[in-house]
Amino acid sequence: MNVFRRRCLVAIFPATVLWLAGCVQPVPRPELAVLKRTAQDPNTQLAWLDRLTWGASASSQAELTKLGLEPWLQQQLNARPAKLPAAAQAQIDAMTISNVPLEQVAAALDAQRKAQDAAPDPEQKRAATLPYQQDSARMARETQQRFILRALYSPNQLQEQMTWFWMNHFNVSSRKVNLRGAIADYEENAVRPHALGKFRELLGATLRHPAMQRYLDNAQNAGNRLNENYARELMELHTLGVDGGYTQADVQELARVLTGVGITLRPEPGPPANLKPALAADYVRQGLFEFNPIRHDYGAKTLLGQPITKRGLAEIDEALDRLARAPATARFISRKLAVFFVSDEPSDALVARMAAAFTRSDGDIASTLATLFATPEFAASLGHQFRDPLHYVVAGVRLAYDDRVVSTVDPVLGWIDRMGEPLYGHETPDGYSLTRAAWSGPGQMVTRFEIARTLGASGGTLFRGDDRSKPAGAAFPALAASQVVAVLERRFGAPTRAALADAKSPQDWNTYLLASPEFMNR
Numbered sequence: 421m422n423v424f425r426r427r428c429l430v431a432i433f434p435a436t437v438l439w440l441a442g443c444v445q446p447v448p449r450p451e452l453a454v455l456k457r458t459a460q461d462p463n464t465q466l467a468w469l470d471r472l473t474w475g476a477s478a479s480s481q482a483e484l485t486k487l488g489l490e491p492w493l494q495q496q497l498n499a500r501p502a503k504l505p506a507a508a509q510a511q512i513d514a515m516t517i518s519n520v521p522l523e524q525v526a527a528a529l530d531a532q533r534k535a536q537d538a539a540p541d542p543e544q545k546r547a548a549t550l551p552y553q554q555d556s557a558r559m560a561r562e563t564q565q566r567f568i569l570r571a572l573y574s575p576n577q578l579q580e581q582m583t584w585f586w587m588n589h590f591n592v593s594s595r596k597v598n599l600r601g602a603i604a605d606y607e608e609n610a611v612r613p614h615a616l617g618k619f620r621e622l623l624g625a626t627l628r629h630p631a632m633q634r635y636l637d638n639a640q641n642a643g644n645r646l647n648e649n650y651a652r653e654l655m656e657l658h659t660l661g662v663d664g665g666y667t668q669a670d671v672q673e674l675a676r677v678l679t680g681v682g683i684t685l686r687p688e689p690g691p692p693a694n695l696k697p698a699l700a701a702d703y704v705r706q707g708l709f710e711f712n713p714i715r716h717d718y719g720a721k722t723l724l725g726q727p728i729t730k731r732g733l734a735e736i737d738e739a740l741d742r743l744a745r746a747p748a749t750a751r752f753i754s755r756k757l758a759v760f761f762v763s764d765e766p767s768d769a770l771v772a773r774m775a776a777a778f779t780r781s782d783g784d785i786a787s788t789l790a791t792l793f794a795t796p797e798f799a800a801s802l803g804h805q806f807r808d809p810l811h812y813v814v815a816g817v818r819l820a821y822d823d824r825v826v827s828t829v830d831p832v833l834g835w836i837d838r839m840g841e842p843l844y845g846h847e848t849p850d851g852y853s854l855t856r857a858a859w860s861g862p863g864q865m866v867t868r869f870e871i872a873r874t875l876g877a878s879g880g881t882l883f884r885g886d887d888r889s890k891p892a893g894a895a896f897p898a899l900a901a902s903q904v905v906a907v908l909e910r911r912f913g914a915p916t917r918a919a920l921a922d923a924k925s926p927q928d929w930n931t932y933l934l935a936s937p938e939f940m941n942r
Contacts, residue, residue, distance in 0.1 A: 449497055449790035451777075455490040462907045465489060467802035470942040471761065472496060472793075473577035475815025476904050478822045480577065493793065496578035497786045499616055507825035508573045515562040517604035525601045526630065526708055529556060530685050533598075553597070560600040561833075563607065564843040568829040571814050582615035582785070583607065584810070585760055587844070588851035590626045590658060592635040594844040599631055603844050606631035619753060619783035620744040623658065627740065630683040630708045636849065639682035641675060643717035651675035653849045659743040661752035666724060673721050677728060677739045680716030683708045702732035711736075744783055750775040754788060756854070761792060762801045764855040770797045803911060806856035807942050809839035812868060815942065816875050816934050817882070819904060820897035826882040835871045839864060860940075869935045876930025899930045911938050 465484050469476035472493070484492045504512070512518055516525075532552035539545035567584070574580050587607055594600050610629040614622035626632050633639045636650035651674035655666050684705065686692075691703040692714065699713035711733040721728040723739055724746070730738045743749060754774035758766035770792075777791035778784075792798055807815060813835045817826070826832075836842060839859070846852050853859075874881070880895040899905050912920075916936045923929035933939060 475818040499579040522605040556600040591851040642715035664748035684710040809841040872934035877927035
């Protein structure tokens with residue numbers, strides 16, 4: 421048994437976060453009252469489902485029809501603890517990432533890395549490297565698998581969409597090997613709990629997580645050796661935007677504010693032994709997160725034209741407050757949400773209304789979304805937004821198989837990888853593009869047709885048992901008999917109708933449907 425498994429067998433890691441324990445009262449969104457007047461015809465409902473979920477399915481269609489659009493949307497904006505189908509939850513519960521806390525993951529992987537570095541000759545070094553690589557890769561794969569299972573089957577579909585949106589916005593990459601063991605916890609405890617909450621809390625949670633500190637090198641940032649990487653991306657990509665009015669001097673000042681913030685793997689709970697008594701009160705450790713006064717620059721600082729008035733770790737909170745509540749941040753975040761949910765080029769007027777809601781609610785994400793969803797621009801955009809690879813594949817599986825739980829999501833991950841959007845695989849901090857141009861090239865469309873043919877003709881690969889030579893269940897879905905498809909067909913243009921009429925088999929019919937121009941949009 422390798423060191424990782426030996427050290428981590430006894431730990432229990434909660435599969436759900438404590439803040440979702442069930443005592444939070446739903447917050448009504450009065451902005452959505454306008455939707456009571458929205459036509460409740462099946463085509464409108466299907467369009468909303470395709471935009472706000474990972475893809476319309478028979479069970480989601482039935483749920484929305486039962487509740488009505490406005491109550492359903494209120495429910496989605498006030499996500500409660502999600503109960504997945506038992507077979508899906510069992511797959512998640514069996515994962516290492518569900519049973520081992522981050523502190524033990526990090527300690528075990530660090531021990532493996534040190535053993536690798538200490539190996540006296542190349543052959544021994546290669547042998548010591550293997551367990552580290554295998555355990556890191558397995559946890560990265562589990563994180564991907566868990567996400568797909570939730571996207572397919574969670575009733576909190578908007579929360580799952582927003583979790584992906586924020587993971588892409590606050591991007592960290594599994595291509596950086598020493599992050600692979602931390603991304604599951606980053607998503608579960610830094611991002612998902614705040615995906616529909618306050619932006620300021622989300623911003624702070626990502627800053628304090630070891631994955632972000634390590635990915636953008638702030639763990640190496642110290643008063644005597646500044647590293648500006650995280651400070652720059654914190655303003656350019658996470659808050660103000662590239663045109664947010666900050667200067668290079670602001671980047672340097674924020675980097676100074678962030679000195680001392682990092683991670684620690686020391687087993688001892690207290691401060692470092694060389695910490696001077698005068699600074700001991702400033703030391704903070706929470707799990708792997710550490711604020712080490714030894715590395716902090718205590719000099720006077722000015723950020724965005726105003727002095728930083730706090731001291732130590734409180735400087736970071738003061739800076740985050742200033743960034744999160746800046747008008748430029750309200751505009752930048754609102755525009756990015758509008759690109760995700762409405763159009764590649766949202767109007768200035770729409771962004772301004774959203775930014776006003778963002779500011780008025782002190783950065784409440786659900787309130788900002790409620791304002792967006794009540795606009796005529798959102799209604800007009802339904803059915804016209806191009807699906808990126810992840811949305812395309814997950815929507816296809818949800819439409820084809822509804823709540824029948826797959827026994828493996830590996831084909832889904834393989835299809836996404838082929839189209840160039842592997843989960844947690846974007847190397848640079850800017851995340852994947854949200855626009856049509858990035859995903860609609862000729863090569864991409866050929867690949868989509870091949871995936872449509874595979875999913876439509878041999879979807880049984882998703883339901884293989886332990887014996888992979890014997891696929892379980894139907895080999896392909898009966899999409900022509902689907903109630904969702906019956907509504908979807910109303911949108912089809914003449915070329916798609918003609919192609920479906922010429923289909924020589926149910927498999928061909930499925931392929932033409934899933935490869936149709938109309939299904940490429942949501």
